[in-house]
Amino acid sequence: MPTGLVAVEPAAVRERIQQDLPILQACYELSLAKVPELGGRFMLSFDVISSGFVQDVTLQEQGCQYHQHKKGLVQPGIATTSLAKIEHVVVLTLENRSFDNLVGWLYTPELPAKTFVMPVSSQPPYYDGLAYGNFSNPNVPSALPISVPVQRGADHFTIPDPDPHEAFQYVTKQLYGDHKPVFGDVAPMNGFVRNYATVEGSTPEHIMQTYTPEQLPVLSFLARQFAISDAWFSSVPTQTQANRAFLHSGTSDGQVNNGNPFFYGSKTIFNVLSDYDVSWRVYSDSGVLPSLVRLNMTRLWSPIFNRHFQRFEQFKRDAASGRLPAYSFIEPRFIHDAPFVGGTVNSEHPPTNVQAGEQFLADVYTALFRGANWDKTVLIITFDEHGGIYDHVSPPWGAVPPDDKSQPGKQGFYFDRFGVRVATIVVSPWVDESVVFRSFSTPYDHTSILATIMDWQGIPRGELPSKRVQAAANITSVFRRVTPRKMPDMIHLPPWNVMKEQSDFAMGKRKLTDFEKGVIGAYTHYMNHLKGKKFNQRELKQILDHIKTLSDANKHIHRLRQQ
Template identity: 50%
Template structure:
């Protein structure tokens, strides 16, 4: 196998939460404005973002020929926390957001029109929030990196559903047939498959998972029992260790960064303050761009799934079913269509400023493209690689680094302000936060259902993990 990305020694991936491409970067380029570079050559010359004439109906009768009642997209977000409350993101809800009550088919009329109607089942206030797109001024770090390096307008979540299945595809190339986090709560033993970290360990390639919290354990580790072995403890570190590794040019070959999902959350999960997530990206960018290893580091910024937020592009139907467990998996789904577009930005001094990229093949980019890139970059043989057919079909990122020499310029990105809205600890936890409790309870021999049943507030989850830390220290 010919290796790719010869100029790269370190790949860093940060995966944030639950935002669509249109929501965060839909207004990145003005209507009709052309990026400097589009890849592959000959693909559409403009960025496929939002237009002011895009809308959703607000009345379910629309699907039966009733009144249209158009709700149009907005060119900035009214608050840094919208949409608030959190939209629905399970498989059935996402299916409605895409197809309404119609059949699941690329020929179904009025696709991508069900977001407002679906959100109205959750929001008792203003369902139009789900159509609000953030302006570049509201997310200056993400927008600057997207325009200074490369952004995809055709990167899709791996599954049209919520967090655990999509993160599983990013780490394992499969969700093992699961289409939601869990029937009630997730059981990690339903996700007991090898991960890319197990592959790297077996090949002797260095790796670390960095988590921006000292209280909550790594979500990646909690999800997969094959990462629970104590001898892997040294691979899971806090975000400060990532900054230190950048300063000393000691990054591992592969780094995966997790935001804070619970205390002072900066994961961008609605309705968490997006400014906190943008500031977290600044911290990552600053650590990498000031590192002695900057020129040999590739940074990938992406999101696990759209989280119920509006996007106007119908996901493709040509996804490769990854394995036998997915043929079919839960709810009869064969994993043969992709999820909704998510923001994905690639940063390297070997990337031309103003690049917009799409897949060079008939298969679009999804999270398994990260795994395919790692495979070819590190020269992992097929016998040692994860067996997912989705990974085997996925396009890699080698074509995006188009410059023969590293750029010496850096974009002038100001440090964001440090004041953000913090959810009250008396607020109810979201599904992801509950899943962390369930997975951790399962890992440590506790009853997951009983543990989650007592988690009525975020403070209860904080107390749960404080007890776990106290128990581990005793």
């Protein structure tokens, strides 16, 4: 069994012992040992089984040992953590930013995290960010400098612009260069600059620019006030739609890239929750478009699910009144549709302005934790994939292929390799300040959210026919508080105007990103499905070939709405 590691204060150790002893029905051993390297803190180490359940707890203090034993049956870890106090799980998934791009400078040797929840053997033994090394990528041939270093601080809030490559074949080049990887190959992560150089209109070194905590005050505030994982990986080394499919179903039906078809037919977590009479809603800030969840997942097309899909304004009302469902999934705005409803894209997908995402994060946090059930709520913030942007950590192998369609899936991929790291933050009054956490078993990926929800609700993981979900680690170890803490006020955001950088005219002329093409394709297919019209992939491709810019997309949306 893997051994876990948690740094905690002595008083918290004793309080935790008093709480766990009457609850755990497992046989375990307790002892105390002081660790000088941690400045007088204590180490709490414990064994967990693969699904994240506590099996054995050990506390040690140097020069003093004592033992207490309690025999009985092993109980799920949910019962021994404060996650059992949670009534509302809220997940917000933003777009296409790597871990290093957003939070690479969150902690430094001068400003380390206070608490680490991770295996004893986990490496490195500190926050795996950019302040602990010198990172670079080879420049394009014959260009100077020969090596392009990571830049601390982005030149502006739409970096990188234009949108990087993010399809499966390009991600492989970003990670491995021209090498074709075989199982177990550690990625040198040295192909980002050269791959971005192949994007028309790009400045290759921009792919190595990263945002500082001062540039992203909301995301950094939440990560430092609560818990962030520095070892959370996207589910597939590719672009948005496959990763979002894993987030909802634990599989992408063998698909690796956005494209035609634009939908997935597997059972979703929402179907499972409906089967078990567990409440859920998807709240979307998508403007005129329906929820992307609904567009992509055909098992949610039935009109019986209509009431489960609401707008973001309804989310704020539900949070304020204490009427949120057990599971809420929040979507940002993916398409610039100001001609219809005003507003701007806040998904953080390049090349849109990350400040809009900052404001959206602040709105979500304030709605939840100034609402009626703030002390019974957890917010999980993550990003679907890295978006072709530099990260220095090689994604691990050993991912479990979810189903027969994935062995192999498209492009011969066996779904045995995780995608690039993304920032994942857990926000709750039951989570301590300044925590960095990692998995004690299978590496965290988006299916860990599904595993956590199902374990929390006592639903057998087999209800989702995905072997990846069944093997996933849940996030129970981060919920260690005995009582809820007071939630800090959201920081004051400086005034900004995203339209200064992205006017309606400029946005209208901009070419669609690959993701935006996928959203329009899914919307076209869904709208025609509602009207009983069927057409093949060739017909859909012919329609989409004529949609080049955001202006074209808005005209197409208008036509579909008028038909």
